[in-house]
Amino acid sequence: MRIVLKECLWESMGDELLVLFDPREVITLGDPDGRVAALLTELSRAPQTAKSLARTLSVPEEDVTEALAALDSLGLVEDADSRTLGDPAMDARHFSNLAFFGTFARLDRPRTEYLRRLREAHVLVLGVGGGGSSLVQSLAGLGIGTLTLVDRDDVEPRNFARQFLYRHSDLGRSKVERAAEWVREYDPTISVRAVDRWINGPDDLKDLIDGVDLVAGGLDGDPEAHLWVNEAAARAGVPIVVGGMTRTQVMYYSVDPGKSACVQCDWENRADLGEESAGGFFERNRAGITVTNTLIGPLAMQIGSLVAYEALRYLTGLEPPVAAGAYIKLDLRDGLQPERQPFATTPDCPVCGGS
Ligand SMILES: [Zn+2]
Incomplete structure (x- = not known):
């Protein structure tokens, strides 16, 4: 699965990483060695698999998988290839519906799945x-x-x-x-x-x-x-x-x-x-x-x-x-x-x- 970071901003502050995804709150993550920040930077560059991320960041793949699961539990990542229906006219028609469900999407529950159920x-x-x-x-x-x-x-x-x-x-x-x-x-x-x-x-x-x-x-x-x-x-x-x-x-x-x-x-x-x-x-x-x-x-x-x-x-x-x-x-x-x-x-x- 190619994974992508949802729209968010982050900033390192001492041993912590502050992430802004939903304007109602700032998420604080422990990141003493800057590895989470490096992962977010890499994920924001382009959709990638855990394997390619591990290679680029020079860390074991299981560490990346674990970090992605943690980001997923915070709702910060999603399946890059299930963000649209694949039909430009339908994607435009459901632009806002897909964006809404994007907030709640998880790696095992893409935004298109919510829309499919409605349709x-x-x-x-x-x-x-x-x-x-x-x-x-x-x-x-x-x-x-x-x-x-x-x-x-x-x-x-x-x-x-x-x-x-x-x-x-x-x-x-x-x-x-x-x-x-x-x-x-x-x-x-x-x-x-x-x-x-x-x-x-x-x-x-x-x-x-x-x-x-x-x-x-x-x-x-x-x-x-x-x-x-x-x-x-x-x-x-x-x-x-x-x-x-x-x-x-x-x-x-x-x-x-x-x-x-x-x-x-x-x-x-x-x-x-x-x-x-x-x-x-x-x-x-x-x-x-x-x-x-x-x-x-x-x-x-x-x-x-x-x-x-x-x-x-x-x-x-x-x-x-x-x-x-x-x-x-x-x-x-x-x-x-x-x-x-x-x-x-x-x-x-x-x-x-x-x-
Ligand atoms: Zn009754």
């Missing part, structure tokens, strides 16, 4: 309205290979404050048809399917969920729609990432099937309808609360991007999903600081059996 993924997007409109754009930007979009609404003037996929000339058109058209125009290499369908229960989702890698978005309309999505996805063993907004909180959560608690687990722990308490009052009235959709553009973009980034965690394994089995709530009254609230767990959950 091979099939995501089912439920709802292309409020959060869904920006979610579709974020997923398309990442280059998700296959998208199935589900919605039942048409484009209306009231959508324009927050749904930036749509234009005035789209008024009256099927949202999902227009959203699919947007994706095709944006990136013809993405395979996209529009499904104009009412969802009335978990069974209506079965054929859509079979074979997908992830479900993202969220259905509105019925207060229990999120339970249908949870159930259908749990049956299929597919993760879900859902986002939305209450009056003063932007929120998202995910369910990692077989690993995290699910939405039903949390639902089973709700207060009893007859309970004389704030919780009981809330449950008695949950279905009756009519809140005019208060979502505005900046917050819709926030939801779409948070859901898309959590989806990226699931699809690439970049890091574990942060919202698995928990609500992440960003409070408008608290500067949009995220707070993580784990779902209540239910050992005998009828949907997941109590992951």
Whole structure:
């Protein structure tokens, strides 16, 4: 393997070598004899194998291999020949995606591997309205290979404050048809399917969920729609990432099937309808609360991007999903600081059996 040093700067200071890779911190390495500095200098000159580095630096190859492993554990080196896809047009299209994943690349996990996983993924997007409109754009930007979009609404003037996929000339058109058209125009290499369908229960989702890698978005309309999505996805063993907004909180959560608690687990722990308490009052009235959709553009973009980034965690394994089995709530009254609230767990959950 030809190894290359990622973009970084270094300076020797006494017995130490200071390395600047991520502006958030300076890495300090012990380097009393200057051999690490010499290795970095050589690695920055051109991509090289451990063997050629050992020859140039006149040190045993096993010492070089050991030093490269240490640099790899710090995320400072990568496989020189797996930095691009090898197709100039695709490399340009995914320039920023590849640069982003370059930060996290390791010798055994090149930047192109993260992108390959996204390009091979099939995501089912439920709802292309409020959060869904920006979610579709974020997923398309990442280059998700296959998208199935589900919605039942048409484009209306009231959508324009927050749904930036749509234009005035789209008024009256099927949202999902227009959203699919947007994706095709944006990136013809993405395979996209529009499904104009009412969802009335978990069974209506079965054929859509079979074979997908992830479900993202969220259905509105019925207060229990999120339970249908949870159930259908749990049956299929597919993760879900859902986002939305209450009056003063932007929120998202995910369910990692077989690993995290699910939405039903949390639902089973709700207060009893007859309970004389704030919780009981809330449950008695949950279905009756009519809140005019208060979502505005900046917050819709926030939801779409948070859901898309959590989806990226699931699809690439970049890091574990942060919202698995928990609500992440960003409070408008608290500067949009995220707070993580784990779902209540239910050992005998009828949907997941109590992951
Ligand atoms: Zn459960």
